[in-house]
Amino acid sequence: MNKPWWKKAVVYQIYPKSFNDTTGNGEGDLQGIIEKLDYLKELGVDVLWLTPIYESPQKDNGYDISDYYNIYEPYGTMEDFDQLLEEAHKRGIKIIMDIVINHTSTAHEWFQNALTSKDNPYRDYYIWKDGKEGDPPTNWISKFGGSAWQYDEATGQYYLHLFDVTQADLNWENEAVRKDLYKMMEYWLKKGVDGFRLDVINLISKDQSFPNDDRGDGRRFYTDGPRIHEYLHEMNQAVFSKYDIMTVGEMSSTSIDNCIQYTNPKSEELNMTFNFHHLKVDYPNGEKWTKAEFDFQALKDILSKWQVEMNKGSGWNALFWCNHDQPRVVSRFGNDKEYHKESAKMLATVIHMMQGTPYIYQGEEFGMTNPKFNDIDEYRDVESLNMFQIMKEEGRSEEEILEILKQKSRDNSRTPVQWNDEKNAGFTTGTPWIPTASNYKEINAEKALEDKDSIFYHYQKLIQLRKEYDIITDGDYQLLLDDHEDIFAYVRSNSHEKLLVINNFYGKETTFELPESLNGHSVEILLSNYQDSPTDIEKIQLRPYESIVYLLK
DSSP: OOOOGGGSOOEEEEOGGGTOOSSSSSSOOHHHHHHTHHHHHHHTOSEEEEOOOEEOOOTTTTSSOSEEEEEOGGGOOHHHHHHHHHHHHHTTOEEEEEEOOSEEETTSHHHHHHTTOTTSGGGGGBOEEOOBTTBOSSOOBOTTSSBSEEEETTTTEEEEOSSOTTEEEBOTTSHHHHHHHHHHHHHHHHHTOOEEEETTGGGSOOOTTOOOOTTSSSGGGTTTOTTHHHHHHHHHHHTGGGSOOEEEEEOTTOOHHHHHHHHOGGGOSOSEEEOOGGGGTTSGGGOOSSOOOOOHHHHHHHHHHHHHHHHHTTOOBEEOSOOTTSOOHHHHTSOSSTTHHHHHHHHHHHHHTSSSEEEEETTGGGTOOOOOOOSGGGOOOHHHHHHHHHHHHTTOOHHHHHHHHHHHOGGGGTSOOOOSSSGGGGSOSSOOSSOOOTTTTTSOHHHHHHOTTSHHHHHHHHHHHHHHOHHHHHOEEEEESTTOSSEEEEEEEOSSOEEEEEEEOSSSOEEEEOOGGGOSOOEEEEEESSTTOOSOOSEEEEOTTOEEEEEEO
16 A cells, blocks of 8 residues: 655745745745755755745734735745745645634634624624623633633624634634635645645634633633534545645644544544644743753653554654744754754754654754844744733843743744855845844854755755655654653664664763663664764763664664
């Protein structure tokens, strides 16, 4: 049986605003992506995921869509998009679109119609409720802070917005909404788009009794909600099943059981899911906005649990460290100064030797770091600016808040891609929409391409290994030395061979001892981040951040 193409694929995420600017207006654009296709081809990625490029007021960087059928003007035109699709396909690179169908911008014509009266046919495209004695309909909290309900003076009702007040939730109970969304997806697929990343897709089904939440923010009444599997199956049958595409769902606060159901081929819903449990290991007691070390044991346990359980349930994982909402991984779990190269390569190996479809976020492939901004004026992200005010009101000092933002802000991943050591790191000839990180002269793509030992070529090799060895796609997963304080080691196995993956997660030496069950194999090194790793594996003295992949036969 032929495996679906996306099981062996590696995806590269592009945040167009910060990728490459060809017009000098300080924002990246579609022509800027076309300009770098040969670079991406050299890296070896199979798929580009573009974060939203649709028309949008950009209150949430494009995740507030005002027209699903048009391109945001500063990024270019539909002709530019068609050219990008054609040029990517020429190079054997596929393109998936980021689609936001939990909500639209309040500037969308559907919502503008809904505002005109309670009887307008588009009123029922959104979720409207009467208030309760001058209070909102429920006590649910928006993901960006404050009530999830906004009052409309003209019609005397509230609409639901799980995110920003300008992002109104769509009413998925209304069949007309669903049909309009499916029609829109068909429009892009007929153009030749190769699939979709579905934003916060597990939030589209709300508990229709809209209860108050006596012990939380309301999320248990809409996360993996009552009709979610029904809706995703309907979408699959109406749209996805007609095309040879890939679909990945972003799943907020989800569970393994739900993700198995979302991605088991028998369910006919989605191909794979993103979950974020492994990226909360530096949120002590679930608190994001505090400076904290990460919990290494929890990191190993969570990643391993998802490997084992998803495999057992015939589900499929999207594998990633970085995206446009997360800090840079080399700054977060590695060492972005003394062991920049070693730790970035080690972290790449950890995730790329697992089962699933790996995602690389722009700049990750040559080790971009958090920018460590020293001034609140350098930040752009709505969440960070809100939290700055909230923490100030709580009485924390500006210095302390800036230290937290340096570690946790979403802007850490949104600084311009560092292409070379010229002005603005070669991103723009104008003024970038957000400042460039100050280390661009040392860390940039041009320099990485010139150095055969760079992080870039390590990623290139990881991508090649996935193409070459079926065991990476198909093998079972077992965590080794699970309570070792420094080492993240695991073994992938199929009927005739094993991969032993050993990673020292820290900047100090440590000792790996081979479990007896793995004795008696011939040993070949497939990849290492040091030149001279040993082939005698019974006892290995690992150097700082040393990472080795052995093939055992």
